[in-house]
Amino acid sequence: MPNAPTAKGRATRARIVEGAAEVLREQGVAFTTLDDIRGRTGTSKSQLFHYFPAGKDELLLAVARFEADRVLKDQQPHLGRLDSWESWRQWRDVVVERYERQGDRCPLGSLFLQVGRDRPGARAIVTGLMRQWQEQLARGMRALQANGLVSSALDVERTAAALLAGIQGGVTIMMSTGDSTHLRAALDTGIEHLRGTAG
Amino acid sequence: MPNAPTAKGRATRARIVEGAAEVLREQGVAFTTLDDIRGRTGTSKSQLFHYFPAGKDELLLAVARFEADRVLKDQQPHLGRLDSWESWRQWRDVVVERYERQGDRCPLGSLFLQVGRDRPGARAIVTGLMRQWQEQLARGMRALQANGLVSSALDVERTAAALLAGIQGGVTIMMSTGDSTHLRAALDTGIEHLRGTAG
């Protein structure tokens, strides 16, 4: 269902998704109505349903995709070039800075609770994001191995999975407490663990 | 506001909280109505508002407290006696088993999205839980230090924070993907990290 044949249509659709993302970040999904989104994006009810015929859920899913894209984009180009200790450090700083700026709102996490995880497509967004993220971490670790900075005996996949979990948890905890200590601890301890296997 | 002077009253209140917790686990907070809870607990609307005058939010908060208590209780007695590698392993198994059994529902996480983090009391529940959890992990690490199993140079607080973050993230990811790989990776890598500093 190609839902925006014209350029104007595509622009409006994009405006809705971006505006909705803003509102959802500010208010949280549980407290956001279609009217809020309508107001923010300067659109009418019929436009919302024109571009998202299945209603709110479809819109929320589109926003989830939009937010998921940002997550990895915001970490580039560092995440793509994790081949030295210095690049890992830079990436670490970017991640901390990004999530501290985001504050205590979790756009993605909350979206799925509202939509329902089982909904076709919902799960795929998260699993896809996690897979790509972990892949890039793993690639970075292999780059370190190739440069002789990390033991070749390291179980890269598992270590990458653990680091990713640490980041997720650090962010989760920050959402609840407003404190980034755990995120920093997870990143620093994770990198330190890599350094510990040096050789 | 002592909200249950009589024994019967206290029993009813407890029945409501426990029943609500069940329903919320099964359906998710976004899809649960007071009528669902009423049905499950065999109560009437007036009872719900008799015991939770502020309405749904107050009830959800009570459920959150109830669930938060369970989290640590379910990890005992292992979490309280982390003084040998064997005890750490047992604890690890219990955590994995507990969350795998819980499946892909996150009672606590979702509750706060609905209630709103800012609500007085909401944040305190999570921060308190995290503080206690991390404290017990840190105590376990110090016990390992005391037994000469782990380097005394280890930054216990930071390592405990990182491990806690890993667990949280592992659980979070499992909620979305249904797969406990990350949780296991976080636990195993965390413990391995401790072992790595041995001496």
Next chain:
DNA sequence: CCTTTTCTGGACTTGCAGGTCCATTTTCCG
């Protein structure tokens, strides 16, 4: 017992948010 408080049942109200509809305007394209 008799009074007072607590507890319970369930009908009723109400506001709101999601969703529908259709008239009108704008854009597309031959």
Next chain:
DNA sequence: CGGAAAATGGACCTGCAAGTCCAGAAAAGG
């Protein structure tokens, strides 16, 4: 141009779920 398709505005409908109310049953307790 001119007709078709897309885009837009906004009034309207509707169902549902939170919350109210009051009457009546059960317990407390002197």
